[in-house]
Amino acid sequence: MNFRDIIGQSPLVENLQRSIRLGRVVHAYLISGPKGAGKKMLAHIFARALLCRHSGDRPCDACPSCIKYNTGNHPDVITVKAEKSSIVVDQIRDLQKDMYVKPYEGGRKIYLIEEVHTMTPQAQNCLLKTLEEPPAYGVIFLLADQLEGLLPTILSRCQILRLKKVSRERIAALLEERYGLSPEQAHLIAALSDGRVGRALELAVDQDYMELRREVLGRLEALAEADIMAVFNLVPFFTEHRDQQSLKLEILEWWFRDVYIWKEMGDESLIVNQDAKELLEKQAELFTSSTVQDIIKRIEESKKQLGSSVNAQFIMENLLLSIMEGKQTCLS
Numbered sequence: 001m002n003f004r005d006i007i008g009q010s011p012l013v014e015n016l017q018r019s020i021r022l023g024r025v026v027h028a029y030l031i032s033g034p035k036g037a038g039k040k041m042l043a044h045i046f047a048r049a050l051l052c053r054h055s056g057d058r059p060c061d062a063c064p065s066c067i068k069y070n071t072g073n074h075p076d077v078i079t080v081k082a083e084k085s086s087i088v089v090d091q092i093r094d095l096q097k098d099m100y101v102k103p104y105e106g107g108r109k110i111y112l113i114e115e116v117h118t119m120t121p122q123a124q125n126c127l128l129k130t131l132e133e134p135p136a137y138g139v140i141f142l143l144a145d146q147l148e149g150l151l152p153t154i155l156s157r158c159q160i161l162r163l164k165k166v167s168r169e170r171i172a173a174l175l176e177e178r179y180g181l182s183p184e185q186a187h188l189i190a191a192l193s194d195g196r197v198g199r200a201l202e203l204a205v206d207q208d209y210m211e212l213r214r215e216v217l218g219r220l221e222a223l224a225e226a227d228i229m230a231v232f233n234l235v236p237f238f239t240e241h242r243d244q245q246s247l248k249l250e251i252l253e254w255w256f257r258d259v260y261i262w263k264e265m266g267d268e269s270l271i272v273n274q275d276a277k278e279l280l281e282k283q284a285e286l287f288t289s290s291t292v293q294d295i296i297k298r299i300e301e302s303k304k305q306l307g308s309s310v311n312a313q314f315i316m317e318n319l320l321l322s323i324m325e326g327k328q329t330c331l332s
């Protein structure tokens, strides 16, 4: 991967390459964008360019430094990830201690802090000191899904790089070219990725997700014809495999957003579930627009509740019943 592989972010990437050419690299970059937007990929390419032994505004991928980097063996690249659910102050203290050890290979030392939006306030306050007075060789990349919750003093000490959503057409073209996907598959995955290139690249090789999606859509078809007993029979599918619960809700949410778009705008090009238009059309008949809006709200609430201590069985039962009832209200 190189700068040319980053699509849809031209002004930002050009600016970064210019800063390398002109020697105007700063000590802290905050890369923001939704999960799967490609923040890590951008940080790694930029970091590799900064460590590369060849002069130029991109990593050469051939020098000893690039080779070490690409095999995960570069001693001057340190990654900090959230332990459990957040980045805590002790992790930042460890980073600070490490930062005063000079680079092994000369040049620079790179710190990549992932999921910065999960940082505790204490950890952020602790990091401030480093952002104020970093050693000359230190470059820190902070990666955040969103900027909310970050101290203004952190934001003001970083150069902020915001990744934009990329158009479906560009993502689909990339998938066709890189993975040899058919135009239909490429467009479906591009739509499901919602403008996030990293997510699209993951989905392109994730057969499990596509299979899970097929299963969820199959259950939706059953739900449209279900009575109360049948709904209760559907619950175990939605609660099994804890790590899939929120993915299933995400698939449901995309689905009902499509139902809403179909009803309100009838514009096929805006639909995510491009391969299921027949079912979409059927379901659009079953619900009123306001019921669909209610269902989407309920799905969003359910996603939040899943993250808390509420019982998944209870959440899913309520959600599925409200979908079934929404349909009945409409028909009566």
Ligand SMILES: [Zn+2]
Binding pocket: 051, 052, 053, 054, 059, 060, 061, 062, 063, 064, 065, 066, 067
């Ligand atoms: Zn190199």
